[in-house]
Amino acid sequence: MKFIENIGKFVIKLFSSFGKFILFILFFFKYLFKPKFYLKNNLSFFVNIFISSIPIIALTGIFSGMVLALQSYTGFSRFSAESAIPNIVVLTLTRELGPVLTGLMISARVGSSIAAEIATMRVTEQIDALKTLNTNYYNYLVTPRVLSLTLALPIFVTLVDFIGVMGGYIVSVHRLGFNDNLYLLNTIDFLSLGDYLSGIFKAFAFGFIISIVSCYCGLFSDKGAFGVGSATTNAVVISSVLILSSNYFLTELFF
Amino acid sequence: MKIEIKNLKKKFNENFVLKDISLKIEKNKSTIILGESGCGKSVLIKTIYKLFGFDSGSILYDGKSEVDIDKFSMLFQYGALFDSLKISENIAFTDFINNKTNFERKVLSLMNDVGLNKSIYDRYPSELSGGMKKRVALARALYKNPKVIFLDEPTTGLDPINSDKINDLILKVVTKRKITAVTITHDIKSAIKTGDKYYFIDNGIIQDNGDCKKILKTKNKIFKSFITGAKY
Numbered sequence: 001m002k003f004i005e006n007i008g009k010f011v012i013k014l015f016s017s018f019g020k021f022i023l024f025i026l027f028f029f030k031y032l033f034k035p036k037f038y039l040k041n042n043l044s045f046f047v048n049i050f051i052s053s054i055p056i057i058a059l060t061g062i063f064s065g066m067v068l069a070l071q072s073y074t075g076f077s078r079f080s081a082e083s084a085i086p087n088i089v090v091l092t093l094t095r096e097l098g099p100v101l102t103g104l105m106i107s108a109r110v111g112s113s114i115a116a117e118i119a120t121m122r123v124t125e126q127i128d129a130l131k132t133l134n135t136n137y138y139n140y141l142v143t144p145r146v147l148s149l150t151l152a153l154p155i156f157v158t159l160v161d162f163i164g165v166m167g168g169y170i171v172s173v174h175r176l177g178f179n180d181n182l183y184l185l186n187t188i189d190f191l192s193l194g195d196y197l198s199g200i201f202k203a204f205a206f207g208f209i210i211s212i213v214s215c216y217c218g219l220f221s222d223k224g225a226f227g228v229g230s231a232t233t234n235a236v237v238i239s240s241v242l243i244l245s246s247n248y249f250l251t252e253l254f255f
Numbered sequence: 256m257k258i259e260i261k262n263l264k265k266k267f268n269e270n271f272v273l274k275d276i277s278l279k280i281e282k283n284k285s286t287i288i289l290g291e292s293g294c295g296k297s298v299l300i301k302t303i304y305k306l307f308g309f310d311s312g313s314i315l316y317d318g319k320s321e322v323d324i325d326k327f328s329m330l331f332q333y334g335a336l337f338d339s340l341k342i343s344e345n346i347a348f349t350d351f352i353n354n355k356t357n358f359e360r361k362v363l364s365l366m367n368d369v370g371l372n373k374s375i376y377d378r379y380p381s382e383l384s385g386g387m388k389k390r391v392a393l394a395r396a397l398y399k400n401p402k403v404i405f406l407d408e409p410t411t412g413l414d415p416i417n418s419d420k421i422n423d424l425i426l427k428v429v430t431k432r433k434i435t436a437v438t439i440t441h442d443i444k445s446a447i448k449t450g451d452k453y454y455f456i457d458n459g460i461i462q463d464n465g466d467c468k469k470i471l472k473t474k475n476k477i478f479k480s481f482i483t484g485a486k487y
């Protein structure tokens with residue numbers, strides 16, 4: 001009997017959390033269109049995430065491109081289709097790996113820090129202090145983070161695409177003996193605007209998912225050090241799962 | 256501003272934190288709310304401040320149920336200063352985030368009022384001691400010239416000397432500015448020193464109330480045991 005009761009409690013908690021999350025998103029849009037825009041706050045957050053994320057973005061891009069070139073060679077060389085490697089590298093990066101890997105890395109790097117920062121603010125009553133200072137926390141905390149990350153992720157993905165292609169180029173030319181001009185020509189010729197834009201569209205969606213989930217986990221965290229820890233973990237886990245699952249539906253959209 | 260609370264009830268999930276609270280906060284007087292940790296004191300002042308809603312009862316502000324909360328201010332238990340902002344930006348927070356830049360003179364004057372040296376103007380909260388953070392938080396609370404100030408355990412975490420200094424400061428500021436003050440504390444010495452009227456909360460209801468100067472003469476057994484630390 002106790003077991004069934006616990007299942008019931010879990011289901012109720014799950015649905016009420018989901019409902020709360022949907023309300024949170026609706027409130028975000030409400031205040032987004034009724035903005036009180038704190039320009040300094042928005043800009044400083046954008047610059048901050050940009051500078052702090054560039055190194056991991058560069059590393060993600062270059063190693064993904066390099067591995068992709070090597071692995072493709074292993075497969076394609078078995079039926080003498082090595083010439084398709086530049087096409088595979090650029091297509092996989094722009095349509096798939098660029099946005100997904102960037103999304104996962106940024107959820108670990110930026111999403112976790114957003115959740116931890118806001119949860120700490122909640123635990124130390126800074127969120128209450130904002131209310132007493134007549135400051136709406138959607139305008140002051142949520143909007144800058146969601147807008148900055150939603151706009152920054154497409155830039156990060158573009159960088160990962162570019163650096164990844166360069167990684168593939170380095171391995172293909174210097175390790176696998178490809179002709180450098182031919183590699184670049186194949187890459188540029190094969191890539192269409194639609195391929196790039198489908199990745200960019202995913203990047204917008206992933207940026208929104210990471211930032212809104214992280215803000216929600218931070219704002220509705222439990223109290224104490226445990227609450228901050230859980231908020232951070234939840235932000236990364238939920239964002240990552242949503243990125244991977246929504247990726248399928250977005251891919252279907254551009255298939 | 257006079258605040259009157261009648262039969263206030265507030266619950267979280269299914270647990271009533273405030274079971275039946277009725278009290279009066281007199282204009283320009285200092286009201287002290289005493290009680291054990293977890294008895295609902297902070298919930299009560301946050302409810303009066305309209306940071307929380309309530310389940311039943313009424314709160315009247317000068318006889319009306321609506322109030323502009325811009326007339327209120329709060330000093331939080333641990334200051335609740337914004338870590339990423341400088342001391343001056345914390346004090347003048349609302350002006351600072353609205354890109355107003357002419358707050359320096361007002362901030363310096365407030366820093367002087369609460370006994371802070373102007374050398375910390377550009378420093379960050381993490382560089383300050385607990386007592387200094389409380390003073391910064393008090394300056395921030397006073398920045399918007401409130402009619403009512405809520406003080407949530409202003410001496411918590413401070414040594415006796417600094418506690419006394421903060422009490423003197425609160426007394427000075429509240430008297431000089433003619434502000435209605437509502438203070439939460441479990442420090443009897445602070446209550447006697449800074450308060451006019453006290454209310455003692457236990458188990459979600461008001462168990463005792465009276466003149467702060469007569470706290471030690473209370474006949475209420477539960478409050479007596481709270482004061483002496485003896486088991487009721």
